[in-house]
Amino acid sequence: MLTLFLILLPIAAGLITFLVGDRLAKQVALIGGLAELALAASVWSQFDPSAGIQFSFRYNWLASGSISFAGGIDGISMLLVLLTTFLTPLIILSAFGNNYKNTASFYALILFMEAALIGVFTATDAFLFYLFFEAALIPVYFLAAVWGGENRLKVTFKFFIYTIFGSLFMFVALVYLYYQTPGAHSSEIRALYGLQLSPLSQGFVFWAFFIAFAIKMPLFPFHTWQPDTYTESPTPATMLLSGIMLKMGVYGLIRLLLPIVPEALGSWGIVAVILSVIGIIYGSIIAIQQSDMKRLIAYSSFAHVGLMAAGVFSSSANGLQGALIQMLAHGINVVGLFFIIDIIYARTKTRYLDQLGGISQSASHLSVYFMILLLGSVALPLTNGFVGEFLLLSSVFHYDHWLGAIAGLTIILGSVYMLRLFQKSMFGPKSKWVEGFQDLTLKERAVLLPLIIMVFWIGIYPNTFLKLTEPAVNQLLTLVK
Structure with a gap:
């Protein structure tokens, strides 16, 4: 039942936030987010990584079709529940410095999206997974369309069409798999793992899932919605998209694609890895050329998710463990970086590197926080990014030496665009845009x-989280090999 409470609590908090009105909305939303974090911490304290799925619930949804409203938590789910519940209150707090119209609706949508994300990561019924997968799209669509930049309607429409189009492929594949289960049919995810499908059927399911999840992450060449959406969305929505929502796609690869169609993975996995590696290099090169700080981080995120996907498709323990720990690290780093960019924009009214410079002269605390998050993003040893990136590059190299060597260029390219970002904005002579720049406030430091x-916890003691996911990863790999 605790899993069900994790889904219902942010829904209830979102409704209360909407009903209390604009004056108290942000405070109520923050309390709701912190209450959800406390509940997740309580679940973690009771969780046994070696015991499989725990805290399950099941209710008849469509009884005649054996479709249930069912969920539970294993180690993989637990990690992503912790990421979601940790970042959401920080995202809510980060928005306190901005005055959004219809404040109650704004914060309620953040909480509704949190509920949908938790639903995705804990669903044990395939159609319930699909329901939450689609439900997570609705709040972020309105956040971007109502509170975004001047091109928000065009950009969010493209985002909506892309993601709906991809999800239809997944829905068709799930319906097909449902009718392949024996007897009265079942939509339980674990019931789909044991299906004996023909090579042609496995190929169809592989590409249907791949397109759906590749769009959501996104992977090359399904990424064209991402930079514009990240740039035009209000920063809290961008944080939700990059910090948590893209993890739904990686999670879908791990939870559905790998164990359901392992034979197709042997046939088509190399294509998926090649596309992922192309995305790493392409995203990094484009990031180097960006002047808009927000757009630069958007392409950086695109490159990072390419490496996660390549690790997943290597179908190795290092690859899956690396992808999971990197999801955690990336979520933390990218939310922090987008928040720092929002702080700079709020004080200077610009995000362009050629208009900035010299911020470190009057904002030493901001400079230190910025540098630590940046070093985590470029995978400096003893920071959170190093553990996942090392495991991922190792897995891709063992999968294919040449692809691993090419993917390894992300270390050099990532350092180039991130250090360029820091140098152009923080060092050099002060530009007119940064005159009177104030250092971090207490809320921003919070x-x-x-x-x-x-950043340091994961980098120095990664076993806290690697041991959490290891039994679930090993169990899943028995279905893939």
């Missing part, structure tokens, strides 16, 4: 400090 703690 958002950044937990992120910094996690």
